Amino acid sequence: MTTVAQRRASTPRELTRVADRISFVYLERCTIHRDQNAITAEDADGTTHIPSATIGTLLLGPGTRITHQAIGVLAESGAAVAWVGEQGVRYYAGGRALSRSSALVEAQAMRWANRRTRLAVARAMYRLRFRDEDPSGLTRQELLGREGHRVKECYRQESVRTGVPWHGRHYVPGEFTAGDAPNQAITAAAQCMYGVAHAVVSALGCATGLGFVHSGHELSFVLDIADLYKTEIGIPVAFEVAAEGDLDVGSRTRRALRDAINKKRLLDRCVDDIKLLLVPDGPKADPEVEDRVTLQSDRDVTVPGGRNYAVEAHW
Known part of the structure; x- marks a missing residue:
């Protein structure tokens, strides 16, 4: 059986763009878990499935409990998570970013x-x-x-x-x-x-x-x-x-x-x-999908990461 830790993380290109997501989902007095690539909200009325990649922000209100696996799939999907107060009017803490570009x-x-x-x-x-x-x-x-x-x-x-x-x-x-x-x-x-x-x-x-x-x-x-x-x-x-x-x-x-x-x-x-x-003139690359690590060199030049530059190089 494939465990959560062994699942391959989605790349930025595979994720739903932030502009195409549901703006926010507010939950309270329920238990939130993971079912494949969805999260589930379980309360006295039953269980509701919510595709994680379609959420912009998940607002967690009073009485919510969320599992480690649920947070994991939300992080993989680039959904922001905010812990809020009663009626969603107080902000306590928040989650991570979708973009991998700086x-x-x-x-x-x-x-x-x-x-x-x-x-x-x-x-x-x-x-x-x-x-x-x-x-x-x-x-x-x-x-x-x-x-x-x-x-x-x-x-x-x-x-x-x-x-x-x-x-x-x-x-x-x-x-x-x-x-x-x-x-x-x-x-x-x-x-x-x-x-x-x-x-x-x-x-x-x-x-x-x-x-x-x-x-x-x-x-x-x-x-x-x-x-x-x-x-x-x-x-x-x-x-x-x-x-x-x-x-x-x-x-x-x-x-x-x-x-x-x-x-x-x-x-x-x-x-x-x-x-x-x-960026009034427009970015050179789409920051939502760019997934590239570079190293800073002299004269504002960047070089590819993941390489060993012990040997003298000229750039």
Whole structure:
């Protein structure tokens, strides 16, 4: 019998591209195991099979138990795994990347390390969010001010559109039910968007902590990417859910957001946007499928890995 450890790992070309995956799957109060190349979720109602290679992010809520084999197949498939709190609104820990190339993370580090290019990426992010404004020449403080104004205006417009009363953004960390229905929905939507962004950022091999707008946190770049779609998807969905009632706001928001994300093909857009922000001229190779190890030599030249260079070489 073939054991899990003896199975051949899939190559990047054999895996489902991140843009073609389900955005996220949330599970709670169940036991998660492996069955061939799928994971199973078993609870009192029975067992559900989920193909691991189709998952962008698996969100593990309270009461979940997951086996070593299940984590193994998720890692092989390049699915991000995040341990989250009740209603999926607190992030505890996360999994690994799909990409085996360092192309994007090197481009990210180069653009992050230079103040001029770091600001340029921040302006490009603002331009992606608010296409009717030109942020050229704006300082960081001006970008933050403009962003704050646009988000507040988005809240006001969505309140008018849906008929949901809005009394301002109120969020108490760890107290999901402390806010009213629209605040609960906005919180739940934001956390789900963070999970989606985390999946794509990790799958592409980028550094989650090297942010261009956010800083000082291990998920700074994740927050940057999630915010790109806040006013277009997250906030409108949250107000629509709140307009339907005050019960089960968290779970209803997750379902509605999942449908909106899949309808708008957000993962596909997210992948393209990250590549555009970090490598405006386009990468030389596809970082999702490139699986190559090189060694650094002099004059910015790289040479193939897996060889012994003890004999004097000329390159």
